[in-house]
Amino acid sequence: xxxxxxxxxxxxxxxxxxxxxxxxxxxxxxxxxxxxxxxxxxxxxxxxxxxxxxxxxxxxxxxxxxxxxxxxxxxxxxxxxxxxxxxxxxxxxxxxxxxxxxxxxxxxxxxxxxxxxxxxxxxxxxxxxxxxxxxxx
Amino acid sequence: xxxxxxxxxxxxxxxxxxxxxxxxxxxxxxxxxxxxxxxxxxxxxxxxxxxxxxxxxxxxxxxxxxxxxxxxxxxxxxxxxxxxxxxxxxxxxxxxxxxxxxxxxxxxxxxxxxxxxxxxxxxxxxxxxxxxxxxxx
Amino acid sequence: xxxxxxxxxxxxxxxxxxxxxxxxxxxxxxxxxxxxxxxxxxxxxxxxxxxxxxxxxxxxxxxxxxxxxxxxxxxxxxxxxxxxxxxxxxxxxxxxxxxxxxxxxxxxxxxxxxxxxxxxxxxxxxxxxxxxxxxxx
Amino acid sequence: xxxxxxxxxxxxxxxxxxxxxxxxxxxxxxxxxxxxxxxxxxxxxxxxxxxxxxxxxxxxxxxxxxxxxxxxxxxxxxxxxxxxxxxxxxxxxxxxxxxxxxxxxxxxxxxxxxxxxxxxxxxxxxxxxxxxxxxxx
Numbered sequence: 001x002x003x004x005x006x007x008x009x010x011x012x013x014x015x016x017x018x019x020x021x022x023x024x025x026x027x028x029x030x031x032x033x034x035x036x037x038x039x040x041x042x043x044x045x046x047x048x049x050x051x052x053x054x055x056x057x058x059x060x061x062x063x064x065x066x067x068x069x070x071x072x073x074x075x076x077x078x079x080x081x082x083x084x085x086x087x088x089x090x091x092x093x094x095x096x097x098x099x100x101x102x103x104x105x106x107x108x109x110x111x112x113x114x115x116x117x118x119x120x121x122x123x124x125x126x127x128x129x130x131x132x133x134x135x136x137x
Numbered sequence: 138x139x140x141x142x143x144x145x146x147x148x149x150x151x152x153x154x155x156x157x158x159x160x161x162x163x164x165x166x167x168x169x170x171x172x173x174x175x176x177x178x179x180x181x182x183x184x185x186x187x188x189x190x191x192x193x194x195x196x197x198x199x200x201x202x203x204x205x206x207x208x209x210x211x212x213x214x215x216x217x218x219x220x221x222x223x224x225x226x227x228x229x230x231x232x233x234x235x236x237x238x239x240x241x242x243x244x245x246x247x248x249x250x251x252x253x254x255x256x257x258x259x260x261x262x263x264x265x266x267x268x269x270x271x272x273x274x
Numbered sequence: 275x276x277x278x279x280x281x282x283x284x285x286x287x288x289x290x291x292x293x294x295x296x297x298x299x300x301x302x303x304x305x306x307x308x309x310x311x312x313x314x315x316x317x318x319x320x321x322x323x324x325x326x327x328x329x330x331x332x333x334x335x336x337x338x339x340x341x342x343x344x345x346x347x348x349x350x351x352x353x354x355x356x357x358x359x360x361x362x363x364x365x366x367x368x369x370x371x372x373x374x375x376x377x378x379x380x381x382x383x384x385x386x387x388x389x390x391x392x393x394x395x396x397x398x399x400x401x402x403x404x405x406x407x408x409x410x411x
Numbered sequence: 412x413x414x415x416x417x418x419x420x421x422x423x424x425x426x427x428x429x430x431x432x433x434x435x436x437x438x439x440x441x442x443x444x445x446x447x448x449x450x451x452x453x454x455x456x457x458x459x460x461x462x463x464x465x466x467x468x469x470x471x472x473x474x475x476x477x478x479x480x481x482x483x484x485x486x487x488x489x490x491x492x493x494x495x496x497x498x499x500x501x502x503x504x505x506x507x508x509x510x511x512x513x514x515x516x517x518x519x520x521x522x523x524x525x526x527x528x529x530x531x532x533x534x535x536x537x538x539x540x541x542x543x544x545x546x547x548x
Contacts, residue, residue, distance in 0.1 A: 016184050016189065017182045017183075018181055018182055018191065019183070019189075042154050043155060043157075045153070045154045046154075046155060047149065052153065053195070054194050054195020054196075054199065057190075057219065058191020058194065061219075062191065077190040078220070078221055078541070079218065079220050079221065080194070080218065080219050081218035081219070081402075082194065082198075082217050083375075084214050084216065085382055100357070100397075100400055101397070106517075108400070123374075126374055128357070128400075130541065215380060215404070218355075218539075220511070220519050220539070222512040223512070223514075237494070237496065237537055238494075238496040238497070247537070260511075263519070263521070265492075265494070269379060290456070290458050291455070291456050292456055292463040317429060317432045318428070318429055320430070326427065327488040327491065328429065328468050328469020328472050329429065329469070331469065331493065332463060332465020332466070332469070351495050352495055353492065353494050354464065354468070354493050355492035355493070356468065356491050356492070
């Protein structure tokens, strides 16, 4: 485990071109948890101006990966699922992920995605991820 | 159902800002099936230069949605899952989706994502989507 | 909603032949939550003497259904998933389910399954269920 | 791999007490595929006389496990999901599973469950399973 997991995760986040394009911002990371923020932009949207379901999945997959890294080192996504609970419409989104079980061969995580509007969080999606620990390069 | 489902789906695809940014291209659509293409670009990648797992989900969610539209009219994604089977590395990707069951209240679909290299398709991901039919606007 | 949700759910539980065979016992039910208990018997096991993964799914599906009934009336299971986190070995099991979101057309729930041994609960599985509200008969 | 995978899977099937109780019958097994049959009995049912969703999951999980064993040796279920597409009502059920990808650390499989009535198969459920290869005992 890293002495400063937030700094480590922020650095990892900057190495992924897609994350830089999307504007993913690591809010917190450590002890099997991570929070990831995203500000709305028109090119993140689908037909109706809601956040694209693919972006909900990218937030969940990424936040879960970061939560896993804080306890299991480098990991690869193996499986994830997304539940779209309510229209993902707002000026800002936050994904909050936590490790459910960090096994030797698989790490199980779950996440919630909130719309943040006027300081209030409204749940719009949930998801789960299974990740595989890999030997550090 | 539309007389020319491919033209209809291509038009829908152009209305989603994220799809235009990603460069999703509708290859075929009709009779409960759809194929969606995507050319590799650096800003679609994660740490290791593979296609971001979020983009795999976006391909699956989008192709499944288009397959559903051809038999059930307008739909909203309710749930989807992604299995990452092999490194998604290549110059071109194709998601192939089909409707498993179009019910009155839910449409079940599944998809495969292939890397296309030198004319050969290699399976790199599978996924499923549950969609909700909505009244056309 | 019923005036006495626990009594209602206990009565429903007795109408399902599989639940009677398994020995599912409704521990609590109300306000979008439900707990279901199961005592180990040899005929619930697989090769290695652990609880059969199918029984983990049955516990999750059933507990989630009961949680949903307390807020949404009669429901039908549409989709569920099970994560097997640790060997499900013990003398007693408890599934604890709660509604994440009760929409008009879908109810989303999640559950945890614990082994209970010497008064301590150990998490062995998690799961999710999507249910469809149906008109009461 | 075993010289006679069907005989091997039939023998494994007899070692699981739950499978004996349920009456699971291995119809075929080999080359990453397996078929499992189940005859309706009242104690397999839920409130409405349909096959319990937990039994659909048990069929899917078990058939997928057997498909995996034919190419990957002993495995443990790690994750599975079930889609309930149509009422599972009939005198006989068949689950047909196949391996999608057998990796070193995970085996991905999928399955379909049919009601068999008058010699005709009707699709009532689909599912997926992720399994972990384990060292043979």
